[in-house]
Amino acid sequence: MPNLKIGGATVNQTPLDWKGNLNNIINAIEEAKKQEIELLCFPELAITGYGSEDLFLSYWFPQKALRQLKELLPHCLGITVCVGLPVRIQDQLYNCMAIIEDGELNAFMAKQFLAIEGVHYECRWFTTWKANTLSKFDFFGKEVPFGDIVFEKKGFKYAFEICEDAWKGDKRPGFRLKDRGVNLIFNPSASHFAMGKSEHRENLVRESSIHLNSTYFYVNLLGNESGRMIFDGEVLVAEKGKILLKNDLLSFQSYLIFSYNLGENVEKLAEVSTEHDKKVEFTQAVSLALFDYLRKSRSHGFVLSLSGGADSSSLAVLVAEMVRRGIIELGVDTFLEKINLNFSPKTDNPEKEITGKLLTTAYQGSDNSSKETFESARMLAESVGAVFYDWKISEEVASYTQKIEKAIGRDLTWETDDVTLQNIQARARSPIIWMLANLNNALLLTTSNRSEGDVGYATMDGDTSGSISPIAAVDKFFILQWLQWAEKKLGYEGLRGVNSLQPTAELRPLEHHQTDEHDLMPYSVIVEIERLAIRDRRSPMDIFKILSEELSISPVQLKGYIRKFHQLWSRNQWKRERLAPSFHLDEFNVDPKTWYRFPILSGGFAEELEELDQLDVS
Template identity: 45%
Template sequence: MKYIKVGAATLNQTPLDWKGNKKNIITAIEAARADKISILCLPELCISGYGCEDTFLAFGTLVQSQQVLHDIVPYTKDIIVAVGLPLSYHNRVYNTVCLLVDGKIGGFVAKRFLPSSGIHYEPRWFHRWPQNVHSEIELNGEHYPIGDIYFSCGSVRIGFEICEEAWVANRPGIKLAEKGVDIILNPSASHFGFGKYKIRERFILEGSRAFSVSYIYTNLLGNEAGRAIYDGNAMIATGGQPLANSKRFSFSDYQLVSALVDVDLTRMSQARTSDWVPDLTNRIRIPFDYPQVSPSQNIATLPLWEQSATIKEEEFTRAVSLGLFDYLRKSRSQGFVLSLSGGADSSAIACLVRLMVELGVAELGIKDFCAKLNYKLLPTTTITDLVKSLLTCVYQATENSSETTKLAATSLAKGIGADYMILNVNALVKGYVQLVSTALKQPLTWEQHDIALQNIQARTRSPSIWLIANLRNALLLATSNRSEMAQGYATMDGDTSGGLSPLAGIDKEFLRHWLHWLEHEGPLQLSPIPALTLVNQQAPTAELRPKKMEQTDEADLMPYHLLNIIEKAAIRDRQTPYEIFCLLQVRCQEYEDEQLLFWVERFFNLWTRNQWKRERFAPSFHLDDESLDPKTWCRFPILSGGYAEELAEMKERAKQTTQN
């Protein structure tokens, strides 16, 4: 039996942060060496960062990436390390992985399958490397193999599937298995999505079984570039069996997992064929001995929260908490400011900041948590002290605000320990209304000017909350959710004001459910937040009309659960209005057909006329594959025909069905 200790390290990188990225890479390599790991896999494009966008095409980015690569090389004595970087070859840029072996460059594998959907836009920057093509590249006077290749290191064959390549039908692992590869490394930059880790686990386990190899997968960690959150999922498997799993959503700079794999065992089920392969056995010394110890050390366990029945709630909590933490420290802000209305959205954000502190301190300890935020530690600093320092909540009342929301906001702010203040902006609202009314020489009434009178209240709240954020050098958080984003149910330069919109990637139906869960149960090993009671007792309302009008969000739009169904069908599944009407007839039988037709028409009318708002929303987190962010996911024309013919067809076909 030939045991080899292999490892995978997840890294929390930042695009174009050459110093920080290099430090994390070297730290992970040194930790791997201390753990007697022989082969280490690091994430895709970890030298430059994955989210460099169009700067991948900048000459300076490529030069800096190569410089960092050469800086890392000396740290790879006595170890094999796979590290990702962009590389120019024949005036084309490729997404590559460099195999470093015992302090030397072994060669470069270039990515063949490039993702082009959703948040991924790789074909804009990188060229696809053709199958079975291998060549040489010259760097600093030295020649190295490059292309669709694998390596022989000390009689062990190492191949690659780079992120997307494991998700396609014709995955490279099929050919690698035919060539007798012993170990497949998968350096990835796979953004978080609800339940996505289960899909990864399947292709890793199945790949290790079907290809008769040991499979080493690693991913990025944290909020790398602003929108995408990476869960830091790393896994090692052999013969269809998991050997090691990393902790997901870690607040650390890196996570390292290792396992012992038996090369002879996987070879027993392979049929080797000959092929050209860079043989590094002779030209590069492999001085380390493979540890001959029992593989019983391999333990692949999942945290308890990943085994719970509320996995989506747990993932949402941990993903957004980590996203907020990295966004805060990487933007060099000194805290968050939030307009806390006492409603569901702003209350959810306030709770997530509290959870960010609790989760971060639980893992890092208060001292290291504060150090990562560049926060001056006080002798008696507690979690509540940190929340009060990092989160400022402001309730801004008008004559249309109720005591219910005021009490809900006050109770929650005090319950989570936020800094809290109350402003009354009613005089400012009346001043604007009077100013414009006088200029127009006409009174402004709710009967004639409903939307304008609602919007001026939301916009009047913006200057003061921005002023507080500026004074505290803090990041203002916008409060809109995805359901409102779909319908334009938000005031531009009002409740959309902010530098980050943490909830714009999640629907209102889930948020309301999550808040009830947080009130009564909460994340595993953390306490629930009973101060949410008054928030959860209310029907969602903007409180912008006079109280006697009894405004609610669902009356203005439609029931949120129904809105969620229509949005998924229309945007994710691209169904026509009539197809959606038929779907609702089956799934929402408690409503009359006439009402369903009205709501479908309302959805498409509001969707098409409000694309300009979606274009202006603050950056949001990607939490699933149903994002409405037009900059990175769901593109729609600002001006369009508005589905006029499709809606007319829906009504006509529904009418004919009724008559028949």
């Protein structure tokens, strides 16, 4: 059997950027031709972008996608190209791969299983295709096959499992393809990034090559396509249980091509070694997401209220990492061109100079702020090159407070009005920092993390106020560990200050010695409770029984933590509904727009917590 040079093309697409998306595909095809690739596969919905949301429900949008496909055909001479797009047949929309052979459309292959869990809502837009069925489609006057099809090139039979198709166990299409003698199975995907997910994909691809007795070729979309989901651009090839091709993930490029010679002696090929580190994955994912969000929103930079604490400091470092990684991968000139920054660095430290053009920070001290957090913020901003401002909000807080005191006829005190006096400080910072963002035409970074989102430990219109919320899907315990790692492994020595401090909101007078964990509970405990309550959807009683075995906490204290978590969770859903758009980064998140929906009004687990209270733990 002859060799067949096959390839996978990952592309960074944007909904409604028809010209840009098509150019990415055409450029990838031209590069594939230079590499003498004969059969090239693009990801799922590459023509439109996966994140087109309810645009898929319209009639004109799929029709425009077909016209884009028609425009692509002349660029496919001398090569076979497989590219994803939506195709409407009357009232039904199908998620399809178009197979183009030497400039002619051969057929459409339709997806058989739809992703409907977590961040995916495909059933809202698409219809599943029934296995082993075939129809016809009128493509601008040419009738082409449509449905469940096997193709052939140079004696190799090839077919598709489109993303979710591969994750259906014994029901997956691959087993039927095996019975039909398929040698090569492509999996064009739009599989969202999550820390640790690449390892699961490797296992899927490796095992698929064994169980389906085929070469298994996986190719994923790339980049922060439309705001929330990030795609890592992963390309994998496996034969006989060996990973033979795996690329570096989360690239800043618009498109990338990877090839593999089908028909070689697999026994003579060494398996690719892989490493998985969630801290590295997190860094790469957020820095790429910030880069794409910046350029696709046509903003001129970022503004950050830098408190000297963990959350805001992590964002400052991640913006600096965006610049560092972008320069390494693209070069200074291309990086600046992509973010539309007309600037020429004048020193031998372009990273710091460019960060200074893109990141503006401000320490907004109140009467309750400490010298330690100010120095932490100043030192970090200076070390990464960010613009750093410093002002006090005491006058604003006093003005608001005095107006309310006059209206209600009494003074506000910490003994009777604790939450009110805390919140006005956080909320008073928002209008001023928004002014800076508006002046700079910049994105205001929101600093809330997932642990605080769980329990509502965030002032609405204060620290939840912003354009994007990059770490809202990551727990605080992880952020604290990541900051220590970033100081040592990434070399951000400016983090020494923040890493020496205990997390605190600094909203009560300093003599109160306020800390986040004293207000709430240990962040390590919140992680364990949310894992069971939100990710695994366990009841309070189940959580208690499981954590009683896993954590060294007294039963009475554990019951108190579980009660507090559920009470705070249920009364603060309205805050989560108003979070700024966040990046999906972990295996789950609490954003109701992407992962976990919960009623704004509820009974608050009253009966479930009463049952827990009645449990005898003596």
